Amino acid sequence: MRLGKTAVVLGGSAGGLCAAGALAPFFDRVLVFERDELPAGAEHRRGVPQSKHPHFLLNSGRRAIGALFPGFEADLVAAGGLHLMPSMDAAYLDGPGWSARKRGTMTMIYSSRILIERVLRDKVRALPNVVVREGVTVTGLTTRDGEVTGVTVDGREESADFVVDALGRGSSVASWLAAAGWPEPPVQTLDAKVTYTSRWYDLPAERPASWWWRHLVVMPTPDKGDHPAEHEYLVNFFPIEGDRAIACMGSWGLEMPRSPGAFAETARRVRTPLFADAMDRCVPVSEVHLTRSTGNKWRRYDRLRTPPRRLASVGDAICAFNPFYAQGISSAAASALLLREHLGRATHVDGEFSRQFLAAQRKLLRVPWRLAMARDQGYACAVGTERLPEWRRRLVAAVSGPAFSFIVGAAREYPVVDEHFAKVFNLDESLGQMLRNPRVLAGLLRYRVRAALGRHRVPFGFDPLAEPPATDYSAVTAGR
Structure with a gap:
């Protein structure tokens, strides 16, 4: 069902491209405004400094992008992406030494950020009703009676029936809304330096x-x-x-x-x-x-009493994470897919649509946010609204590392723990859901007892100064 003539996406990075794919079925025309000139190939550009660092595309992100753009994963691999199983293809040094090599439940696509975006751009350019306008600067929003009606681009107004903010960490949308009369959304922050x-x-x-x-x-x-x-x-x-x-x-x-x-x-x-x-x-x-721009930041539009109608935010524009945890692209893609699902059920985009989408997005983002907090809140150097009192910070610091290593150890021995830990890592399940699973709890308990007795079935802690062992220990845990 068509919900309007024109939708606008602010930003042509991964989150914006996914948003364009989400909007395309519901509007006659989708305009993507991007400040950079976008390369035809896989190249770095000024607007994505993170592209020079490693990027994990988590399973939840792979599925979300694949739902928005069928064939994405095959195209990424055809372009050079590597489909690997980390537990077999990675040498992993944790705790006292190297971990054992064995088959696991998680696979990943390894590629550069620039290749991911190149394949996404190809997918977006193939959509007949999507137009990407490059080298333009969005300088504001136009609003009327509690709703967003368009954007200001290079000094002229462009009307829109729906706008998606994908401008990243530095998005000015909250300030533009404040200038139009909305209160600034509360912002949760934690920068672990x-x-x-x-x-x-x-x-x-x-x-x-x-x-x-x-x-x-x-x-x-x-x-x-x-x-x-x-x-x-x-x-x-x-x-x-x-x-x-x-x-x-x-x-x-x-x-x-x-x-x-x-x-x-x-x-x-x-x-x-x-x-x-x-x-x-x-x-x-x-x-x-x-x-250095690595702080966690969540703009809580969901806490506004009357959020602006005909506006949504995806990716770092609403919730940015410490990039160490590889949650950014996957969370952005999941938000875009969630937007498509809500648009697919809507007859028109009103205040109730905004409230329902923001509530669902809050539930979605809470999973990666809590994972980021679970580690970053333990660092004494961390600053922000989510910094803990010192006694709690010390507790988190003392518990989080050993707890992580304990779960990793149990995952080596018990496939059920490995399966659910992979789901947590890939944002398919919350840590709380995993720890409430009776089968997981049984595996963790068995591992604790066997560890206390020194009866590990899968060796670990191989000398970090030596080469990691190539032996495949998969048979040890087969069928457990």
Whole structure:
């Protein structure tokens, strides 16, 4: 059912492109306004500085984008994306050492952010009623009687029957609404001072026999004693299309290297020599890219007594996350799919539509938000409205790391825990839902008892200074 003549999307990044796909069935014309000139291929652009860092496309995001754009995943793989199983294809260093390699329930598509957006742009450009206008700047909204009626673009007004804000973290929509008479929405924030730095590499044509892995992950050390600051880093050697990888180091509240020389020197001080060795075998093809804009921020439009009609927000424009947790694109795509579902049930877009959509979006966003808070609230450097009292912060800091490692350990031994932990990681299930599942609780209890008795069936804690073991331990837990 058509709900109007024109819908407008502010921003042509991943969230905006997904929103365009969501709007297309319900409006005669969808206009996407983007400040940048969009490249035809997979290239970096000014408006997406995050594109220089690794991006996980979670399963929930893959499904949401696939529902909006059928064939997306196949097109992404055809363009060079890698369909891998992390538990088999990644060397994972957590706790005291390397984890065992075994089959799991989770697969992922590995690619660069620029390739994801290129494939999305191709999908959007194939929609006959969607027009992307590049190199334009949106400077305001037009409103009347409690509803948004259009936008101001480069000094002229463009009328619209519906507007989607996908302008990202720096969106000015809340300020434009305030100027038109709406109250500023409450904003929840937590900035754990995460900084991360990345460099792109061409992989070598020939790799050593011990290099069975495609993805290298090094988690921060659990050691509370003296150790180099670099042992606190979260490290990725992340495979992407074109036989390349992105080497990335990140931390909470620590200084990170900015120059190529400092990047290479710092890499030699992380928890395993494998990371620097991998870089040494590759050819750098970029400068070092550093990002600090990583705070969690949720604009609570759902708490406005009378939210503006004919307006929705997706992606970072409404809820931005610490990028470490890989929730951004998937949450944006899920919000866009949710918008399509609500538009599909609507006969017209009124105040009740806005309230129902915002309530459903709140429920959707609460899952990734709570996951981000579960870790970031434990850091003493964190600031914002969601900073905890010191006693609670210390409790979170003391509990969150060991609890995570405990669940990871149980997932090694019990497929049911692995299955539901993968759902939590991929935003298909909340942590609370997982911990209320009787079968999961039984698996966690059995693991606790067996661990206390020293009866682990799957070995772990392999020497981080040695090569990660290539042995496949899948048969140990088969059928459990």
